[in-house]
Amino acid sequence: MNLIDVQNLHFSYPEGIELLKGIDLAFDHRSTAIIGQNGAGKTTFVKLLKGLLKPVSGDILINGVNTKEISVAKLAAHIGLVFQNPGDQIFKSSVYDEVIFGPHNIGIPEDEADESTKKALIEVGLENKVNDNPYDLSFSERKLISIASILAMNTQIVLLDEPTIAQDDYGKQLIQGLVRKLEGEGRLVISILHDMDFVAETFTRTLVFQNGKVTMDNDTKSVFSQTEAVRRAYLEPPHVTQLGNRLGYTETYLTAEQFVKDSLRKREEFKQ
Amino acid sequence: MQNISLYVNKKSFVHDVDFLTKLIYIFVFIAIPIISGSVIIGLLAILISLILHTCAGVLKKLIPIVALSLFVLLSVIIVQAAFIPGYHIVFFSLGPVHFYQEGLIHASLIIVRFLDILLVSSLTVLTTRPSDIVETLQRKGLSHRMGYVINSIFQIIPQMVSSMKTISDAQRSRGMETEGNLFVRVKAFLPLIGPVVISSLVGTRERAMALEARAFSADAKRTYFHEEMKYRYKTPVRIILLLLLVVSIIWRVL
Numbered sequence: 001m002n003l004i005d006v007q008n009l010h011f012s013y014p015e016g017i018e019l020l021k022g023i024d025l026a027f028d029h030r031s032t033a034i035i036g037q038n039g040a041g042k043t044t045f046v047k048l049l050k051g052l053l054k055p056v057s058g059d060i061l062i063n064g065v066n067t068k069e070i071s072v073a074k075l076a077a078h079i080g081l082v083f084q085n086p087g088d089q090i091f092k093s094s095v096y097d098e099v100i101f102g103p104h105n106i107g108i109p110e111d112e113a114d115e116s117t118k119k120a121l122i123e124v125g126l127e128n129k130v131n132d133n134p135y136d137l138s139f140s141e142r143k144l145i146s147i148a149s150i151l152a153m154n155t156q157i158v159l160l161d162e163p164t165i166a167q168d169d170y171g172k173q174l175i176q177g178l179v180r181k182l183e184g185e186g187r188l189v190i191s192i193l194h195d196m197d198f199v200a201e202t203f204t205r206t207l208v209f210q211n212g213k214v215t216m217d218n219d220t221k222s223v224f225s226q227t228e229a230v231r232r233a234y235l236e237p238p239h240v241t242q243l244g245n246r247l248g249y250t251e252t253y254l255t256a257e258q259f260v261k262d263s264l265r266k267r268e269e270f271k272q
Numbered sequence: 273m274q275n276i277s278l279y280v281n282k283k284s285f286v287h288d289v290d291f292l293t294k295l296i297y298i299f300v301f302i303a304i305p306i307i308s309g310s311v312i313i314g315l316l317a318i319l320i321s322l323i324l325h326t327c328a329g330v331l332k333k334l335i336p337i338v339a340l341s342l343f344v345l346l347s348v349i350i351v352q353a354a355f356i357p358g359y360h361i362v363f364f365s366l367g368p369v370h371f372y373q374e375g376l377i378h379a380s381l382i383i384v385r386f387l388d389i390l391l392v393s394s395l396t397v398l399t400t401r402p403s404d405i406v407e408t409l410q411r412k413g414l415s416h417r418m419g420y421v422i423n424s425i426f427q428i429i430p431q432m433v434s435s436m437k438t439i440s441d442a443q444r445s446r447g448m449e450t451e452g453n454l455f456v457r458v459k460a461f462l463p464l465i466g467p468v469v470i471s472s473l474v475g476t477r478e479r480a481m482a483l484e485a486r487a488f489s490a491d492a493k494r495t496y497f498h499e500e501m502k503y504r505y506k507t508p509v510r511i512i513l514l515l516l517l518v519v520s521i522i523w524r525v526l
Contacts, residue, residue, distance in 0.1 A: 047441070050445055052441045052444070052445065071449070071451060072441075072444040072445060073444055073447050073448060073449040073450070073451075074447075076444070076445060076446055076447035077447065080445065080446075081445045083438070083441075083442045083445070085438075087467060087470065087471050087474070088435070088438045088439050088441075088442040088467060088471075089439065089442035089443065089445075089446070089467065090466075090467060091443075091463045091464075091465075091466030091467050091470075092466075101446060101448075101463075102446035102447055105446055105447030105448050105449075106447040135470065149446065150446070153446065153447070
């Protein structure tokens with residue numbers, strides 16, 4: 001069974017234009033990036049997956065449960081959402097209390113909640129700041145707190161809204177490691193992103209949203225191999241992909257390592 | 273984002289009238305029924321205001337405003353007609369409660385005045401952009417700090433409402449139950465206060481710095497982005513309104 005099934009999903013706000021126009025998707029455990037220009041309907045789609053918004057027509061099934069028939073609070077045990085702005089959720093006076101808030105809400109026993117909270121804080125590299133006030137930390141650290149607060153809930157599905165905002169290279173690598181780890185554990189990570197290099201290096205599957213529709217849905221390499229289609233969606237392909245294209249390589253490169261390795265191989269072949 | 277202003281953006285001759293003329297209209301149309309002491313004059317003022325609402329295309333927006341005031345009006349009738357001592361002529365009775373004719377007449381006068389004030393004020397509020405009101409007042413000498421405070425209310429309150437919604441979503445996403453009995457709702461409200469207050473404080477500090485970075489406290493004479501609203505017939509309209517006021521005073525004195 002798919003972790004998420006989206007069936008003929010339509011959504012519009014009251015007296016507003018239709019934002020999502022008949023989306024059909026199925027999600028397995030593959031990590032998935034959602035990309036698209038601003039206003040394409042990405043955040044609305046993610047809020048619908050989380051149950052914060054209800055479809056105008058069509059259905060969303062999370063582990064077979066229709067989001068129309070379950071409250072957001074109850075759905076929280078199955079699907080977690082990291083909001084774009086960590087300031088929207090942080091209200092406790094210590095990092096530890098903030099992270100353990102979610103596990104307590106969904107009824108995880110105290111010792112397990114404590115264990116998963118500490119584990120989540122280690123995963124985001126904040127294990128030495130458990131007693132700090134979140135508002136004494138930097139924006140990027142607060143973003144990591146909000147990620148930890150969802151990881152601690154051990155949900156099978158994790159939604160991330162722009163996780164790389166304000167992150168330096170260390171933060172990006174840390175988040176990349178988390179996405180890969182969760183995918184390895186069979187958990188689904190879906191993330192909205194504008195950083196195409198990060199998408200290329202991290203995610204197995206990529207969806208392109210445009211004007212409320214999914215215009216591309218494939219493994220990340222296939223999506224970025226269609227450079228013109230990506231540009232038509234007002235997106236810029238990853239830098240390494242563009243470099244390969246400009247050098248006339250037929251291969252689509254997603255990481256600098258692949259590119260360098262292939263270039264060295266080609267050079268050796270040329271020498272011979 | 274939700275807008276807390278009641279302004280209705282339409283094209284009509286009422287919308288074209290400048291704020292100061294509307295201010296004179298408010299003053300005159302409130303003063304005349306009070307000076308005259310006549311219910312008929314009050315009703316006439318209400319009728320004129322209703323016609324102006326219709327011409328401006330804002331009559332529909334007036335309905336909820338009047339509906340909200342019905343509770344107050346009903347209280348006035350009950351208190352004035354049934355509970356003020358000294359009245360003698362019973363108009364009708366509801367069980368042991370007698371409603372007196374003198375009280376009902378007095379109540380009708382109060383209601384007419386109340387509706388008159390409500391209608392003349394609502395016409396101005398519904399047909400004048402808040403920023404135009406502030407800008408007009410600033411041109412007439414209101415401090416730009418006070419002008420900013422008034423303008424920012426219209427911006428900050430909807431922002432806070434929107435931010436409350438996002439914060440509530442963020443907490444619900446982490447399994448916090450927000451639906452249920454009063455205790456559940458109160459408990460759910462607490463995690464919202466921190467982020468809302470903190471984000472407001474941070475926002476205020478950032479806004480203050482951004483304002484200063486753009487010379488908010490500078491002493492230089494200010495210029496305005498919008499041209500001053502100039503109503504073509506403002507002088508004759510103002511003269512007519514003031515004449516009406518003078519006539520009503522003379523009529524009352526004589």
